[in-house]
Structure formats: C-alpha cells, structure tokens
Amino acid sequence: MALFLKKKYKGYGDQANFSPSLEANLDEIKQSVGQSDDLVIRRFRLGKTTKLPAAVVYIDGMVDQSTVEHLLSESILFDEEFSNMQEALHLYFDSFGDTKVLYDRDALLTSLLSGHVISFVNGHVLAYSIDMIFWQTRQVDAPSSENVIRGPKEAFVEAFRVNTTLIRRRIKDPNLRFETYLIGTRSETTVVVTYIADIVNPKILKELHERIDQIHTDSIQTSGELEELIQDNAKTPFPNVFSSERPDTISSHVLEGKIAIIVDGNPFVLAVPATFIDFIHSVEDYTQRADVGSLLRILRLVCVFISLYVPALYVAITTYHQELIPFNLMVSLAAQNEGTPFPTVLEVLILEVLFEIIREASIRMPVQIGTALSIVGALVVGQAVVEAGIISSSVVIVVAVTAIASFVFPIYNISVPFRINRFIVLVFASLFGLYGIFLFSMLLLIHLSGLKSYGLPYLEGLTPFVRRDQRDTIIRMPKWMLNTRPRIVAKNNRTRQQTPAPKPEKNS
Amino acid sequence: MLTKNTFIVLLLLASVLLTGCWDQWELRDLSVVTGLAIDKGENDEFILTMQVINPSEIAAQEEGSGFTAAQNYETRASSIQEGFRKLTQQAPRRGYFSHIAALIISEEVASEGLSNFLDHFYRDHEIRSDFFLLIARGESASDILSLLPPIEELTSVNLKHSLLYSENSYTAVKGVTLDDLFEDLAARGIDPVMEGVSTSGDVATGKSIENRESVKPSAYLYVGHSGFFKADRFVGWLDEDEVKGYNYVMSENQDTPETLSCPDDGTFVLETQSIEPNISVHSGNSPKINIDIKIHSTLSEMNCEGIDVEKKESKQLMEGIMNDKVEALVNIAIQKSKEERVDIFGLGREVYRQKPRLWEELKSEWYTHLAEIPVHVNVNTEVVGSGDVNNTFNVRDYIDDD
Numbered sequence: 001m002a003l004f005l006k007k008k009y010k011g012y013g014d015q016a017n018f019s020p021s022l023e024a025n026l027d028e029i030k031q032s033v034g035q036s037d038d039l040v041i042r043r044f045r046l047g048k049t050t051k052l053p054a055a056v057v058y059i060d061g062m063v064d065q066s067t068v069e070h071l072l073s074e075s076i077l078f079d080e081e082f083s084n085m086q087e088a089l090h091l092y093f094d095s096f097g098d099t100k101v102l103y104d105r106d107a108l109l110t111s112l113l114s115g116h117v118i119s120f121v122n123g124h125v126l127a128y129s130i131d132m133i134f135w136q137t138r139q140v141d142a143p144s145s146e147n148v149i150r151g152p153k154e155a156f157v158e159a160f161r162v163n164t165t166l167i168r169r170r171i172k173d174p175n176l177r178f179e180t181y182l183i184g185t186r187s188e189t190t191v192v193v194t195y196i197a198d199i200v201n202p203k204i205l206k207e208l209h210e211r212i213d214q215i216h217t218d219s220i221q222t223s224g225e226l227e228e229l230i231q232d233n234a235k236t237p238f239p240n241v242f243s244s245e246r247p248d249t250i251s252s253h254v255l256e257g258k259i260a261i262i263v264d265g266n267p268f269v270l271a272v273p274a275t276f277i278d279f280i281h282s283v284e285d286y287t288q289r290a291d292v293g294s295l296l297r298i299l300r301l302v303c304v305f306i307s308l309y310v311p312a313l314y315v316a317i318t319t320y321h322q323e324l325i326p327f328n329l330m331v332s333l334a335a336q337n338e339g340t341p342f343p344t345v346l347e348v349l350i351l352e353v354l355f356e357i358i359r360e361a362s363i364r365m366p367v368q369i370g371t372a373l374s375i376v377g378a379l380v381v382g383q384a385v386v387e388a389g390i391i392s393s394s395v396v397i398v399v400a401v402t403a404i405a406s407f408v409f410p411i412y413n414i415s416v417p418f419r420i421n422r423f424i425v426l427v428f429a430s431l432f433g434l435y436g437i438f439l440f441s442m443l444l445l446i447h448l449s450g451l452k453s454y455g456l457p458y459l460e461g462l463t464p465f466v467r468r469d470q471r472d473t474i475i476r477m478p479k480w481m482l483n484t485r486p487r488i489v490a491k492n493n494r495t496r497q498q499t500p501a502p503k504p505e506k507n508s
Numbered sequence: 509m510l511t512k513n514t515f516i517v518l519l520l521l522a523s524v525l526l527t528g529c530w531d532q533w534e535l536r537d538l539s540v541v542t543g544l545a546i547d548k549g550e551n552d553e554f555i556l557t558m559q560v561i562n563p564s565e566i567a568a569q570e571e572g573s574g575f576t577a578a579q580n581y582e583t584r585a586s587s588i589q590e591g592f593r594k595l596t597q598q599a600p601r602r603g604y605f606s607h608i609a610a611l612i613i614s615e616e617v618a619s620e621g622l623s624n625f626l627d628h629f630y631r632d633h634e635i636r637s638d639f640f641l642l643i644a645r646g647e648s649a650s651d652i653l654s655l656l657p658p659i660e661e662l663t664s665v666n667l668k669h670s671l672l673y674s675e676n677s678y679t680a681v682k683g684v685t686l687d688d689l690f691e692d693l694a695a696r697g698i699d700p701v702m703e704g705v706s707t708s709g710d711v712a713t714g715k716s717i718e719n720r721e722s723v724k725p726s727a728y729l730y731v732g733h734s735g736f737f738k739a740d741r742f743v744g745w746l747d748e749d750e751v752k753g754y755n756y757v758m759s760e761n762q763d764t765p766e767t768l769s770c771p772d773d774g775t776f777v778l779e780t781q782s783i784e785p786n787i788s789v790h791s792g793n794s795p796k797i798n799i800d801i802k803i804h805s806t807l808s809e810m811n812c813e814g815i816d817v818e819k820k821e822s823k824q825l826m827e828g829i830m831n832d833k834v835e836a837l838v839n840i841a842i843q844k845s846k847e848e849r850v851d852i853f854g855l856g857r858e859v860y861r862q863k864p865r866l867w868e869e870l871k872s873e874w875y876t877h878l879a880e881i882p883v884h885v886n887v888n889t890e891v892v893g894s895g896d897v898n899n900t901f902n903v904r905d906y907i908d909d910d
Contacts, residue, residue, distance in 0.1 A: 322607075334538070334540065343534055430532075
C-alpha cells in the first residue's frame with residue numbers, strides 16, 4: 001500500500017502551488033469563494049507533541065459532520081514518527097475518507113465545491129481533499145409517473161451514486177461499465193454513461209462519446225437538457241432518446257445493448273438508441289403472463305390511434321361523411337347537435353384546449369386544491385357546458401375518450417407528440433374530411449420512417465420489418481422464446497438465452 | 509423567383525389539397541330525408557313527398573316536445589333532382605338523401621316506367637343504393653308515407669324494418685332494394701317484382717298522432733302482394749299464393765312456415781330451414797326447364813289426428829304433402845307468368861346462362877316461347893326435426909283412460 005501510494009504521489013511536492021503558511025492558504029480560499037457564509041474553517045493541531053497547526057475547510061451541509069469531528073478529535077493520535085510527511089498525512093486522512101493530493105487552486109476549488117473536505121497543514125505546501133460527501137438525498141421511493149401493479153416499486157432518485165447502485169444491483173456483471181463525465185463549465189454536473197461492454201454496439205458507443213465530447217455549455221440542470229444536446233432529430237415532436245425513472249426498465253435496456261445515461265440531480269435516466277416501440281412497452285408486459293402482456297400491448301397501440309384520431313374522425317364523419325354513420329346513431333348525434341352554436345370542429349377544439357388547460361393545471365396545482373379542480377373540471381366542463389347548450393354531449397364523450405386513451409402510455413413523453421398531432425390532424429379533418437386524415441397519416445408515416453436514433457430507424461422492428469424481433473415488438477412471446485437481443489442494438493452479441501421450452505419430464 | 513423545385517412542390521400541394529372533400533355540412537344544417545314517395549302530378553310532373561326527420565323527437569335522450577318524429581314536405585317538379593332541391597323552399601335546411609330507408613312509388617308512376625326517374629338515384633353520389641322500393645297499392649304513395657305507424661316512429665323506417673324482418677321469416681315478402689332492381693333491369697330475360705304496400709283501417713286518423721294513443725291502432729301499414737313488371741313498367745299484382753310460389757324459387761328465405769292439410773282433418777305446419785332452388789335448362793328438339801327445390805324443414809305445429817311423428821312413414825307422409833303443396837304453389841306462379849307473358853322467374857336469364865346458343869334462337873320472341881316451354885317443378889322436402897317434442901300432448905288419450 002505504501003509503495004503504491006509513493007508511486008502514485010511521486011513528484012507532487014515540486015509542483016505544489018500553495019503557500020507553506022496556513023493562514024495565507026485559508027485567506028486565499030476565503031477570497032476565492034467571496035467570504036461565502038457556508039464556508040467552514042476549523043483549525044486543529046496535529047500530533048500529541050508536535051502540535052502542527054492545521055485546518056480543514058469545507059462547505060457546510062455537504063460533508064458528514066460526524067466524520068469531521070472524528071478527524072479533529074483523533075488528531076492527537078497522528079503518528080509523529082514519520083519519515084515522510086506527505087505519506088503520513090495521506091495515511092492519516094485516508095482513514096477518514098478517500099484522499100487525494102491537490103496541487104493547484106482550480107482542482108482545490110472544484111473539490112471543495114463538490115463537497116470534499118480540504119485540509120492544510122502549516123509548513124506543508126500540499127493540500128488534501130478528503131471525500132466525506134454526505135448530504136440529504138431523497139429516499140429511494142415508488143415511481144411517481146410509471147406505476148405498475150406487479151413489478152418493482154423502486155424509482156431512481158436525484159443522487160447519481162444511488163442510481164448507479166440501483167443499476168449495479170440488477171446487473172452484477174463485471175462487464176457493466178460506468179463512465180463518468182463532468183459536463184458544464186459552471187455546474188460541473190456528473191454524467192454517468194452506463195453500458196455492458198461486450199453487448200454494446202461499439203459504433204453507437206463511439207457516436208455517443210463524440211456527441212458528449214462536443215458539448216460545450218455552462219451548465220446541465222436536467223436530463224432533458226442533456227437529451228436535447230445528444231439527440232438525433234431536433235425537428236420532431238417525437239422523443240428519440242428514451243427516458244425512464246424505473247431502474248428495472250433502464251437495466252433491461254442496458255441488457256439489450258443500449259446505453260444508459262445518468263445525470264446527477266435527476267431521477268430520470270436516459271437511454272439510447274430509442275425506437276418508437278420502446279415507448280409503448282412497459283415492465284408490466286414482462287411481469288404479467290406473456291398472453292396478457294401481449295394483449296395489453298395491443299391495447300396500448302389501439303390507444304395510440306384513439307388518442308390521435310378519434311376527435312378528427314368524429315369531425316370528419318359528422319361534417320363530411322354523414323352517410324357512414326348508422327341511421328340511429330346519426331339521429332342521436334343530430335339531436336345533440338341541435339341548437340349548439342359552434343361548428344363541430346370548433347366545439348372539439350374548445351373542449352380539447354380546455355382539457356389541456358385542466359391537465360396542465362392539475363400538474364402544477366397544490367395537492368390540497370386538487371379536489372376543487374376536479375369539481376370544476378368535471379362539473380363545469382363535463383356537465384354545465386352541455387346543459388348550457390354550448391357544446392354537444394357527444395363531443396364531450398369524444399374528448400374524454402381521447403383524454404383517457406392518452407394516459408395509457410407507460411412513458412409520459414410519448415403522449416406529448418400525439419397531443420400535438422391530434423390538433424394538426426383535427427385541422428386536416430375539418431378541411432378535407434377523411435381524405436385529410438389519410439393525407440395526414442401518410443405525412444406522419446413518412447416523417448416517422450425518416451427518423452433515426454443513433455443510426456437506428458425510429459420504427460425499427462415494424463419498418464424495416466425484423467422478423468426475429470417480432471417476438472418482442474407488438475406482442476410479447478414467453479421468456480423462453482426471447483432468445484435474441486434486438487438486431488442493430490446488440491449487433492455483435494445477439495444471443496440472450498437458450499433455455500429450452502419448459503415441459504414436464506416424460507417419465508414423471 | 510420560383511425555382512423549379514418549389515414550383516413542383518406547390519403543384520403537388522395544390523393537386524393533393526384540391527382533391528379533398530368540399531361538401532362540409534354540420535349535422536344541424538341537414539334535413540335528413542328517410543322516406544320518399546313519388547306520385548303523378550299534372551303536366552308530366554312528379555309529386556315528391558319527402559319525409560324529413562326531426563332528430564330531437566326520435567333520439568332517446570332528448571326530451572321531445574310531443575311533435576311528430578318527422579314532417580312530410582311535398583314538392584312538384586318534372587325531374588327528381590329539381591324536386592329534391594325545391595325542398596329548401598319549404599324546409600330551412602339542406603336535404604340529405606343518404607339515409608333514405610324506403611322509396612314508395614305510386615301505381616300510376618310505376619306503370620309509366622321506372623326508367624323515367626330512377627336514373628338520378630343511381631347516378632347521384634350522395635344516394636346509397638341499398639334502400640327498399642315499394643309500390644303503393646291502391647293508394648297514393650304520399651298517403652302511405654303520411655301514415656303514423658304505432659311503434660316505429662318513422663313510416664319509412666317502419667317499412668324498411670318490416671321488410672327486413674318479414675323477408676327472413678315469411679315467404680310472402682321479399683324486399684327489393686335499388687341494387688336488386690337494377691340488377692334485374694340490366695339483365696336480359698328477367699322482369700322485376702316489387703313489394704307492394706297498402707294501408708288498412710282509418711287512414712285519416714292514421715295520419716295524426718292519435719294513431720299511437722290507442723292499443724289497437726286505427727290504421728296501419730301492410731306489406732305484401734308483390735307487383736310484377738314487364739321490363740320497367742308495372743303490370744299487375746300477384747296474389748298471395750303466387751307470391752309464395754314465386755318466393756320459393758327466387759328468394760332464400762330461411763324459416764318460413766307452410767301450413768299443410770292433414771290427410772284426414774286439421775292442419776300441420778312445416779317450418780323451412782333452408783330452401784335451395786335450382787333451375788336447369790334442357791335443350792334438344794324441344795327445350796324444357798326443370799325447377800328443383802330442395803327444402804329442409806322441421807315440424808313446428810301438429811294438429812293432425814292419427815299421425816305418429818316418431819314413425820318414419822309419417823315423416824314421409826308429411827314430406828309428400830309438403831312437396832305437393834309447394835309444387836302447386838310454384839306452378840300457380842309459373843302459370844301466372846306464362847299468362848301475363850312476364851318472365852319474373854328469370855327463366856330467360858337461365859337459358860342465356862346455361863344454353864347461350866338456345867338463347868340466341870329464342871331471344872327475339874322470348875315471351876312467346878316462354879308461354880310454350882314446358883316447366884317442370886320438382887320439390888324434395890326433408891323433415892329433419894320435430895321441434896322440442898315428439899308426439900303432441902293429446903287430451904283425448906287421457907279422457908279414454910278415465
């Protein structure tokens with residue numbers, strides 16, 4: 001150990017940039033952070049007899065207070081019979097936390113501001129940074145936006161170290177890699193890139209490295225910001241970087257050969273490359289039986305169409321193609337339409353916008369006022385508007401069905417493009433009828449087929465149609481049939497498992 | 509300055525967008541016409557009666573004001589389309605003709621020929637061709653459309669449902685849609701038959717809402733008695749037996765009852781499960797036509813004495829009676845067809861299909877040949893069941909025991 005340390009820190013003394021005077025160093029730090037209130041300086045003496053004047057400097061609230069107390073109180077136990085001062089100090093500080101030697105001011109400030117304890121000893125030109133980081137983090141809690149009935153109830157938290165642990169606990173593979181980046185010249189945000197070395201497609205990994213290296217920004221605050229800096233297509237409402245707050249979801253992506261990106265301070269972890277169908281999949285598909293899971297997936301795909309097309313279809317059919325409506329249905333639609341003042345498309349638009357407002361308000365609203373909102377929303381919008389004869393009740397049904405369908409998606413991100421496109425297709429439908437809807441659908445398909453995420457077509461699996469991947473695309477086959485990983489993502493290592501189909505032994 | 513590419517894009521956009529639908533109408537701007545009646549007016553004009561629904565009176569959830577479910581508007585014009593458009597002179601909305609349920613034609617108009625006005629119904633994109641056509645029997649078509657039927661609130665929808673359901677459960681009725689009619693009109697060697705509709709009871713009261721207030725309605729619509737045509741001109745009516753005979757050959761009624769006389773006294777009923785008619789043409793020196801009808805049926809009513817249903821002989825007996833009855837009915841209808849010189853069975857079409865060479869010889873004088881060609885009817889009935897019981901519950905057996 002001593003040998004190792006010697007080798008590691010050899011030659012630092014010459015480059016040291018600090019003054020031998022303790023007070024001078026402390027003053028300099030104080031100046032650097034502008035006499036900041038949360039800077040704590042604690043002086044102590046090292047050794048029983050030598051009583052070397054020393055001090056630790058740290059930012060209040062970022063370090064473990066009790067360890068600092070230990071360090072101070074045990075200073076008299078400092079071994080004075082040393083041959084090498086640097087080695088002895090290093091050994092001593094190492095017993096309280098991972099210690100590094102600092103030899104310039106910039107490194108010192110970075111360490112200090114990221115929560116390390118900095119120690120100076122009078123007459124010694126080196127500074128030591130001791131890792132005693134400890135601050136209040138949120139407990140690992142149940143996911144807030146991606147709930148499942150049967151399945152793990154853990155979600156990522158803000159602290160990246162907890163998040164890496166959550167992944168490591170699920171994949172105990174020595175090939176699991178965590179690469180750490182500091183991004184943002186001012187925020188110095190820790191970004192961890194996670195992948196399994198022998199599954200990941202090296203081309204995709206290289207591409208991601210290049211994109212991260214290109215980032216030159218002062219700060220990254222959310223994973224959404226990072227997403228925008230590393231995504232392929234900016235001119236699309238469709239997310240082409242996957243994100244989830246569920247460790248199990250992210251782990252399964254990593255196991256498929258995708259690359260996860262953890263941004264410190266964010267409970268949402270990114271994954272690339274992302275395909276459209278990933279956003280429709282849920283953990284629930286795998287925790288339930290395969291047949292149930294497949295049905296749920298099909299239901300979700302149906303909901304994609306409902307949330308996109310139902311208002312448009314309603315407008316197109318009731319204003320252009322009345323002959324398509326069964327007679328009795330048309331009579332009741334016509335009766336509801338009787339006496340309402342606005343054109344159908346305007347009714348739908350009004351109610352859709354109203355619903356978007358309610359949805360936005362209910363996210364921001366303090367929990368205590370939530371009930372008030374639901375009363376106003378349900379009673380005023382749902383009932384009064386119809387009773388007042390402003391909007392026909394069938395439109396309320398249409399908008400409600402659409403709204404409910406848009407909440408079905410397991411990943412919230414994917415409902416957003418459909419919300420936007422719903423309005424566009426509505427305009428198409430009101431101008432051109434069913435023809436407009438088909439025109440829009442064609443444009444949408446062209447757009448979607450043109451999207452790529454890290455070289456992977458956005459509609460991978462569906463178009464281009466990959467026959468083998470169909471076992472886990474729209475339907476999910478049982479686990480013992482899911483033998484391969486997705487085609488492009490895990491190019492070099494496709495075999496996932498070889499369990500034979502379970503069946504009772506013949507003789508039993 | 510437009511570059512070539514933007515010009516192409518603009519052209520594409522224009523051609524893509526200009527082909528969209530341009531006939532936008534809100535539901536509340538439409539007068540939905542469900543029934544049409546065509547009568548003869550003066551100076552070669554048609555009198556068009558259009559039944560326009562009043563949605564809030566029909567819809568289940570809406571509280572109506574107690575008005576009738578539909579109003580009839582009458583226009584006079586020498587062409588159908590003009591009559592349709594004249595509707596807006598009286599009704600505040602645009603007429604909408606996609607949901608027509610029934611078209612009633614007066615005898616007078618029908619006997620002058622359907623081609624005079626049917627073209628528009630087939631040509632116009634808005635009108636679907638799946639509605640039923642009926643001939644007003646002994647009354648003006650307008651009167652029939654004005655009757656207020658007791659259960660179904662709209663006369664036209666009443667007629668449509670009446671036809672739809674009785675078509676499947678009673679041989680005396682066969683609905684004819686515009687499609688069917690055109691099929692028959694366009695083909696050579698077949699003359700169309702169309703269902704008739706008449707009213708019974710006090711028609712004056714039947715037209716007011718009073719008709720729906722009593723248990724026994726003062727007047728109601730009656731569907732039955734097919735009218736037959738020569739080409740597109742109405743000629744006359746078939747009576748009930750003739751209609752039955754006609755429908756045994758021409759329609760695929762699934763379960764119709766046939767009441768048959770017992771050998772001694774009383775009646776029994778066979779309910780058909782399937783009817784498979786087959787017309788075959790035999791050429792040669794003297795061409796002849798065979799009509800074979802295969803009927804599967806079950807016993808559905810038995811009021812005969814002395815027939816033991818469980819016995820094989822009685823089954824054969826019942827089948828024999830049924831064969832004779834149906835053969836007789838079909839023969840009556842064929843006789844009528846020969847007398848009137850109309851080919852309602854489409855025998856000419858069958859000749860054309862099966863023996864085209866023969867048809868070439870006969871087609872110029874077909875109606876004369878039709879009267880002469882022997883038509884042999886052979887019915888083969890199979891009784892496959894006897895309902896839920898075997899022999900009927902017979903009161904006399906118990907009396908004897910006591």
